[in-house]
Amino acid sequence: MLTIGIRELRQNPTPAINEAKAGRVVAVTQRGEVVAHITPPSVTSSTWDRLIAEGRLRLPAGDQATLTPPLPADPERPALSEVLQQMRDAER
Numbered sequence: 001m002l003t004i005g006i007r008e009l010r011q012n013p014t015p016a017i018n019e020a021k022a023g024r025v026v027a028v029t030q031r032g033e034v035v036a037h038i039t040p041p042s043v044t045s046s047t048w049d050r051l052i053a054e055g056r057l058r059l060p061a062g063d064q065a066t067l068t069p070p071l072p073a074d075p076e077r078p079a080l081s082e083v084l085q086q087m088r089d090a091e092r
Contacts, residue, residue, distance in 0.1 A: 003027045006035070 002019045009016055009028055016026045016038055026038040051057035073079065078086075 001025050001027055003029055003034070006030050 001024065002016065004016050004026060006028060016028075019026045020038045020040045023040050025040075027034045028036040028038060048057070052059070
């Protein structure tokens with residue numbers, strides 16, 4: 001992975017762009033600390049894939065069939081759809 005400082009990137013962006021164009025990731029540093037990455041479009045094909053790769057999104061580990069069923073509604077309280085409708089009516 002190519003590492004390039006912000007000042008160098010500002011003065012001569014072509015090498016970094018060519019690296020990304022060739023399919024490689026470029027790390028951009030500021031005072032020795034990585035602050036950004038320049039990536040080719042194919043590396044981050046979707047936001048979903050990018051978030052998983054960055055560790056900011058985890059897929060569920062369990063099976064939906066093992067989930068417990070939802071609790072029954074309280075008959076003494078209004079349904080959530082009714083409460084929502086009342087809130088919307090109050091806004092108008």
